[in-house]
Amino acid sequence: xxxxxxxxxxxxxxxxxxxxxxxxxxxxxxxxxxxxxxxxxxxxxxxxxxxxxxxxxxxxxxxxxxxxxxxxxxxxxxxxxxxxxxxxxxxxxxxxxxxxxxxxxxxxxxxxxxxxxxxxxxxxxxxxxxxxxxxxxxxxxxxxxxxxxxxxxxxxxxxxxxxxxxxxxxxxxxxxxxxxxxxxxxxxxxxxxxxxxxxxxxxxxxxxxxxxxxxxxx
Numbered sequence: 480x481x482x483x484x485x486x487x488x489x490x491x492x493x494x495x496x497x498x499x500x501x502x503x504x505x506x507x508x509x510x511x512x513x514x515x516x517x518x519x520x521x522x523x524x525x526x527x528x529x530x531x532x533x534x535x536x537x538x539x540x541x542x543x544x545x546x547x548x549x550x551x552x553x554x555x556x557x558x559x560x561x562x563x564x565x566x567x568x569x570x571x572x573x574x575x576x577x578x579x580x581x582x583x584x585x586x587x588x589x590x591x592x593x594x595x596x597x598x599x600x601x602x603x604x605x606x607x608x609x610x611x612x613x614x615x616x617x618x619x620x621x622x623x624x625x626x627x628x629x630x631x632x633x634x635x636x637x638x639x640x641x642x643x644x645x646x647x648x649x650x651x652x653x654x655x656x657x658x659x660x661x662x663x664x665x666x667x668x669x670x671x672x673x674x675x676x677x678x679x680x681x682x683x684x685x686x687x688x689x690x691x692x693x694x695x696x697x
Contacts, residue, residue, distance in 0.1 A: 532694075534690060535690045535691070535693055535694035536694060538686070538687055538690040538691055538694070539553075539690070539691045539694050539695075541686070542572075542575070542686055542688075542691060545592075546575050546578070546581060546592065547580075547592050547593060547596065552615070554695070556571060556574050556575065557571055557691070557695050559574060560573075560574055566669075567692050568688030568689050568691065568692045569669055569672055569688065571688060571691065571692075572667070572672040572686065572688055573666060573667050573672065574617060576649070576667050576671075576672070577617050577618050577619075577663075577666065577667070578614065578615055578616070578617060578618075579599050579604065579606065579611060579613065579614055579615070579616040579617075579618060579624065580592055580595040580596040580598075580599050580614035580615070581595070582618055582624055582652070582661065582663070583595035583598055583599060583604060583624065585649050585652060585661075586624065586652055586654045586661035587639055587640060587654065587656055588604075588626055588636060588639055588640075588659060588661075589635065589636070589639050590635070590638060590639045594635055594639070595614075596614045598626070598630075598633075598635070598636070599611065599612060599613070599614045599616075600612055600614060602627075603626055603627055603630035603633065603636075604624060604625070604626060604627065604630075605624070605625050605626075605627050606618065606622055606623070606624050607622055607623055608623075610627065618663050619663065619666075620663050620664070620665050620666050621662075621663060622662070622663045623660065623661070623662050623663075624660070624661045624662075624663070625658065625659055625660040625661070626659040626660075631659055636659070640656060640659070649667065649671060650671055651663065651664055651665045651666060651667050651668075651671055652664065672686075672688070
């Protein structure tokens with residue numbers, strides 16, 4: 480499967496905000512965006528007035544990169560959200576948030592989404608007692624997700640558990656960190672989707688999903 484393998488910090492700098500792609504490093508002074516909060520490249524500090532299209536494109540790119548997806552897969556998720564009842568933008572974020580790899584990240588089983596995706600892909604995660612190795616698997620209300628007992632000693636999982644107290648858990652998850660188990664108590668509602676990045680690190684709304692809908696609706 481194709482995936483992005485270039486530098487993660489370049490993404491945050493290009494999108495103009497922290498996307499917390501490298502876990503705890505993003506909360507320290509080593510964060511590249513904190514040191515150089517402008518776009519990468521020789522023209523990164525050049526200022527230009529953004530067009531409506533560029534604003535929509537940057538919003539889509541920001542969300543796509545935040546969840547670690549390539550364009551084709553992200554567009555398929557949008558088409559699926561469009562077919563669902565309700566507001567398309569909220570449906571899209573709800574689908575992204577309920578991906579299995581994202582849930583493992585939110586529950587504190589991994590320090591970032593890349594590690595969470597690898598954890599799932601290597602078969603270390605059970606859903607309702609059965610092993611699931613598909614990162615894009617969509618969980619439902621009532622599902623129980625846990626790290627397999629034989630995998631709890633993995634170094635990266637232990638490191639994630641040690642720093643999981645940092646506010647990352649969402650209201651729709653009931654997490655038992657001692658057992659590395661999370662129960663989906665409900666699906667994310669509109670209020671849960673309005674601020675998906677730490678409020679202390681991001682000013683204003685983290686994601687404006689209506690701009691993504693406008694871009695794909697052209």
